[in-house]
Amino acid sequence: MATLLFEIGTEELPSWFVRQSDEVIGGIVSARLGGAGLEHGAIRSYATPRRLAVLVDGLAPFSERRADVRRGPAASAAFEADGRPTKAAIGFARSNDIDPADLVVEETEKGRYVFARREVGGDPAAELLPALLAGVVDDLPAPRKMRWGDGDAAFVRPLAWLVALLDDAVIPVRYAGIEAGRTTRGHRFLHEGPVELAHAGEYSEALARASVGADRAERKASVIASAESAAAAVDLRLERDGALEDEVTDLVESPSAILGSFDARFLDLPDAVLATVMIHHQRFFPTRERGGDLAASFVAISNNRVPDDRVVRGGYEQVLRGRLDDARFFWDADRRDTLARHAWALAGIAFHKELGSMADKVARVAKATRRLAELLGVSKEEAAVLKQALPLFRADLATQMVYELPELEGTMGCAYARAEGLPDAVAVALEDGVLPRGPSGPLAATRVGALLSIADRLDTVTGFFAIGRRPSGSADPFGVRRAALGALRTLTAQGWRVPLPKVLEAVAGSFSAPVIEDDVLADVERYLWDRVAGLLAEEAVAPMVVRAAVHGSRSVIGAARRAHLLQGLVALPGFADLLTLHKRAANLAKQTGGAARVKPGLFRDPVEGPLHDALPEARRGVERLMAGVRKQLAPWDLGRGPGAELSDLDAAVAEVVRLKAPLDAFFEGVMVMVDDAEVRGNRLALLAEVADALSDLGALSYLEAPGET
Amino acid sequence: MRFQEMTMALDRFWADRGCVIAPPHDTEVGAGTFYPTTFLRALGPEPWRVAGIAPSRRPADGRYGQNPYRFQYYYQYQVVLKPSPADVQDTYLASLYHLGIDPLAHDIRFVEDNWESPTLGAWGLGWEVWMDGMEITQFTYFQQVGGIDCAPVSVELTYGLERLAMYLQGAQHAFDVEVAPGVTLGNLREDFERQHCTYNFDHVDADLQRLLFDRFEVETQRLLGLDLVHPAYEFALRCSHAFNLLDARGVLSHTERQGFVQRVRRLTEACASAYLAARTSDAPAEVA
Numbered sequence: 001m002a003t004l005l006f007e008i009g010t011e012e013l014p015s016w017f018v019r020q021s022d023e024v025i026g027g028i029v030s031a032r033l034g035g036a037g038l039e040h041g042a043i044r045s046y047a048t049p050r051r052l053a054v055l056v057d058g059l060a061p062f063s064e065r066r067a068d069v070r071r072g073p074a075a076s077a078a079f080e081a082d083g084r085p086t087k088a089a090i091g092f093a094r095s096n097d098i099d100p101a102d103l104v105v106e107e108t109e110k111g112r113y114v115f116a117r118r119e120v121g122g123d124p125a126a127e128l129l130p131a132l133l134a135g136v137v138d139d140l141p142a143p144r145k146m147r148w149g150d151g152d153a154a155f156v157r158p159l160a161w162l163v164a165l166l167d168d169a170v171i172p173v174r175y176a177g178i179e180a181g182r183t184t185r186g187h188r189f190l191h192e193g194p195v196e197l198a199h200a201g202e203y204s205e206a207l208a209r210a211s212v213g214a215d216r217a218e219r220k221a222s223v224i225a226s227a228e229s230a231a232a233a234v235d236l237r238l239e240r241d242g243a244l245e246d247e248v249t250d251l252v253e254s255p256s257a258i259l260g261s262f263d264a265r266f267l268d269l270p271d272a273v274l275a276t277v278m279i280h281h282q283r284f285f286p287t288r289e290r291g292g293d294l295a296a297s298f299v300a301i302s303n304n305r306v307p308d309d310r311v312v313r314g315g316y317e318q319v320l321r322g323r324l325d326d327a328r329f330f331w332d333a334d335r336r337d338t339l340a341r342h343a344w345a346l347a348g349i350a351f352h353k354e355l356g357s358m359a360d361k362v363a364r365v366a367k368a369t370r371r372l373a374e375l376l377g378v379s380k381e382e383a384a385v386l387k388q389a390l391p392l393f394r395a396d397l398a399t400q401m402v403y404e405l406p407e408l409e410g411t412m413g414c415a416y417a418r419a420e421g422l423p424d425a426v427a428v429a430l431e432d433g434v435l436p437r438g439p440s441g442p443l444a445a446t447r448v449g450a451l452l453s454i455a456d457r458l459d460t461v462t463g464f465f466a467i468g469r470r471p472s473g474s475a476d477p478f479g480v481r482r483a484a485l486g487a488l489r490t491l492t493a494q495g496w497r498v499p500l501p502k503v504l505e506a507v508a509g510s511f512s513a514p515v516i517e518d519d520v521l522a523d524v525e526r527y528l529w530d531r532v533a534g535l536l537a538e539e540a541v542a543p544m545v546v547r548a549a550v551h552g553s554r555s556v557i558g559a560a561r562r563a564h565l566l567q568g569l570v571a572l573p574g575f576a577d578l579l580t581l582h583k584r585a586a587n588l589a590k591q592t593g594g595a596a597r598v599k600p601g602l603f604r605d606p607v608e609g610p611l612h613d614a615l616p617e618a619r620r621g622v623e624r625l626m627a628g629v630r631k632q633l634a635p636w637d638l639g640r641g642p643g644a645e646l647s648d649l650d651a652a653v654a655e656v657v658r659l660k661a662p663l664d665a666f667f668e669g670v671m672v673m674v675d676d677a678e679v680r681g682n683r684l685a686l687l688a689e690v691a692d693a694l695s696d697l698g699a700l701s702y703l704e705a706p707g708e709t
Numbered sequence: 710m711r712f713q714e715m716t717m718a719l720d721r722f723w724a725d726r727g728c729v730i731a732p733p734h735d736t737e738v739g740a741g742t743f744y745p746t747t748f749l750r751a752l753g754p755e756p757w758r759v760a761g762i763a764p765s766r767r768p769a770d771g772r773y774g775q776n777p778y779r780f781q782y783y784y785q786y787q788v789v790l791k792p793s794p795a796d797v798q799d800t801y802l803a804s805l806y807h808l809g810i811d812p813l814a815h816d817i818r819f820v821e822d823n824w825e826s827p828t829l830g831a832w833g834l835g836w837e838v839w840m841d842g843m844e845i846t847q848f849t850y851f852q853q854v855g856g857i858d859c860a861p862v863s864v865e866l867t868y869g870l871e872r873l874a875m876y877l878q879g880a881q882h883a884f885d886v887e888v889a890p891g892v893t894l895g896n897l898r899e900d901f902e903r904q905h906c907t908y909n910f911d912h913v914d915a916d917l918q919r920l921l922f923d924r925f926e927v928e929t930q931r932l933l934g935l936d937l938v939h940p941a942y943e944f945a946l947r948c949s950h951a952f953n954l955l956d957a958r959g960v961l962s963h964t965e966r967q968g969f970v971q972r973v974r975r976l977t978e979a980c981a982s983a984y985l986a987a988r989t990s991d992a993p994a995e996v997a
Binding site: 011012013014015016049144146147148149150156157158160189251252258282284300302303304306307308311312314315316318319320322326348350 | 776777778792793794795798812813814815816817818819820821823833834836840841842843850852859860861862864876881962
């Protein structure tokens with residue numbers, strides 16, 4: 001058993017690609033080795049801005065021997081009448097490198113066929129690895145690769161060197177004109193000269209000596225630890241930020257923290273502005289005082305350990321001062337106008353040429369929000385907040401600060417509203433209304449904010465559907481999918497039990513050009529339900545259960561709750577049996593062709609009465625189940641799963657399942673389709689009631705009982 | 710190191726590495742990338758190395774000289790190497806050393822940058838080079854120029870000269886940078902900057918620039934019809950500048966702006982194709 005090292009040396013990689021590759025490269029190598037029949041032990045990955053590497057333990061010296069069986073022509077076409085192989089058979093044998101006499105005939109489902117069977121494998125690993133490892137470079141996924149120099153090879157950034165060692169022997173991998181060797185490189189600035197590796201196993205130690213922290217997890221831990229201790233040294237607390245920690249980890253090979261500071265007069269800028277400038281623009285960690293206020297200091301992670309860090313610190317501080325000066329300029333300039341005046345400027349900002357300006361959009365959103373508020377009901381106080389917030393919603397888009405720092409949209413609306421002295425609830429609604437910012441970003445916490453957010457997002461979805469720009473495949477240039485998901489998550493989290501079509505009508509009614517046709521709105525609704533199904537799938541609800549819940553619901557929260565209830569119910573054996581019977585009843589009941597009432601006087605068989613008598617209890621059980629689910633599953637962020645599990649529903653389930661015995665007896669005892677039209681109609685009506693009794697649980701016809709196919 | 714010594718040092722450094730030191734082009738451009746010695750020469754298989762100071766104009770970026778970093782007229786130092794050499798990062802770092810910046814004493818990073826120029830039909834991948842948190846250079850491997858795949862690939866290095874000089878001289882504002890003994894960048898450019906900002910933002914005659922754009926556009930096409938690629942490309946550059954002035958003046962709606970971008974792009978792409986077809990007479994001498 002041997003140890004394999006493969007290192008791809010590059011010019012500086014994008015930080016997201018370093019992280020992504022660290023996660024996937026082990027799987028890619030394992031899949032390639034598996035495909036070649038090479039057994040192996042543990043795989044460790046390494047990733048820095050300048051290298052991606054794997055270290056494979058316990059690699060088998062030879063590929064596994066196994067039988068390779070390939071199907072050839074049908075037996076009838078493979079042999080002449082006298083048993084000699086035909087041309088087709090000879091060609092097939094030759095292409096598989098065996099003697100035609102060794103072809104075998106076997107019976108298959110499709111008839112008798114000729115097969116070529118041969119032993120493969122047993123190849124030395126060292127012979128298989130060059131092509132296999134070159135394939136690993138190809139397999140690393142990236143949305144966009146580049147070429148360099150005068151070659152045709154493409155990668156995320158130019159390749160600089162390759163190392164491929166099987167124990168102490170070089171594997172001659174070639175890629176992009178580079179021949180692999182045993183020479184790697186150390187830190188770009190902290191280590192001079194090449195690093196020779198005698199053996200694959202000494203990789204990480206040799207790099208550590210050359211000032212490279214190759215293990216990503218260890219390097220990340222060291223980024224955090226050094227940043228925290230730099231802050232703690234001056235009695236400050238580091239502001240943790242997961243995305244920044246990840247990014248910084250992949251911008252350095254040898255992290256060292258440098259504490260810097262800025263003029264305290266900048267501290268009267270909103271915290272979000274300071275944090276955005278430090279984190280997004282400079283990749284600095286903000287710090288806080290013991291009391292929790294932002295401090296006028298930051299921690300930067302340098303990739304270089306310089307003899308005198310005053311120069312580097314001075315550079316960091318000067319750049320930050322320039323950025324904060326800019327921010328201060330915008331903050332002062334923007335506040336010379338009120339948000340209401342900034343809102344006027346929205347007319348000059350295009351939303352989309354067929355959907356008008358941002359002013360047009362915001363006007364539609366205001367209309368839709370008011371309709372939604374009526375539909376959903378808001379308190380007097382909320383209505384007052386809404387009234388003040390609507391004319392100012394998204395007005396901050398017209399401010400210089402948001403123009404320069406677009407990630408602060410909403411946040412600035414809130415900050416400027418506060419600075420104007422508007423009520424806090426109005427300020428909060430302006431920020432809440434732009435939430436969620438991403439697929440997992442936090443949702444609007446206030447009802448008013450949620451109304452704005454839903455109306456704004458559904459306006460986007462509906463508008464782009466109306467002009468024929470619905471997302472297709474992975475292409476979604478206008479963010480329609482993102483808008484849809486944001487609206488659905490917010491709607492569910494608010495727990496509003498309002499039919500989705502009603503919500504959409506409120507939105508569609510605010511459009512004048514384009515007018516939203518019914519078929520477009522139906523399309524939008526289908527699209528949204530598909531997204532609901534997708535979010536429920538993320539909560540590990542089975543596909544058939546998702547379909548039953550979605551098709552059996554009018555509101556999104558209803559679908560979400562039903563999905564989790566049904567997910568539990570289908571696992572109960574008694575309920576599964578009931579489902580089978582229920583499906584039969586529902587299928588027969590389809591023939592009633594109307595809402596005929598059941599007339600007990602027309603019962604002709606002793607099993608009909610008991611079934612009829614059992615219905616009220618079943619209905620009660622269903623009601624209790626639904627009430628229980630509503631009580632136990634508080635509204636949640638769709639896609640992340642409810643916070644609670646269902647429990648104590650056994651009694652209600654039993655009430656429903658008790659319908660099974662009389663229903664079973666009914667199907668055993670009577671023929672439904674008898675000649676007597678009255679009796680037949682009455683029995684169908686009874687079955688329709690059975691179907692109806694359970695219908696509140698969802699579109700049960702989509703469910704399959706276990707074992708049913 | 711004074712500003713003019715910096716540019717002379719860069720000229721010397723890149724001349725020693727086989728670059729033609731080309732004087733600035735005399736048509737207004739938004740960046741060195743628009744220079745014919747970059748845009749056109751990045752096309753085709755011939756090796757090419759060029760360097761030099763590239764004055765550029767971005768009317769919308771002006772701040773009347775108030776912001777220490779942002780100007781409507783500024784200096785880039787532009788280097789293009791075709792094909793991109795395998796050791797170009799090391800060479801670049803050596804050029805900083807040549808300017809008196811010891812990479813071992815600073816925190817220098819190559820931070821992902823995906824570059825795209827919609828008006829040039831061009832894109833590339835590379836980095837912003839950060840020194841102690843400040844972006845000092847854009848480093849781009851051209852993948853497409855004028856809508857045409859680059860083969861071989863050129864690498865473009867664009868130094869932000871004002872920033873580098875500020876850093877080297879410890880100046881807080883670009884206008885405080887000393888160019889020659891007793892002469893600052895402010896002495897050279899302060900009035901120029903302020904007056905052009907006033908012109909760009911308040912006094913650009915929008916009707917005139919629209920008219921010029923339309924006429925220059927027709928002229929570009931007419932010249933292309935006569936196989937006069939170089940004059941045609943200069944008229945395409947003039948279109949681009951007219952568009953930039955209209956943009957700074959704030960008279961373009963979002964949609965209209967997109968329309969102008971497309972029109973400039975169509976012209977530059979047509980020039981690129983025509984250049985590629987007709988360039989044999991331009992084939993440069995062997996580059997060292």
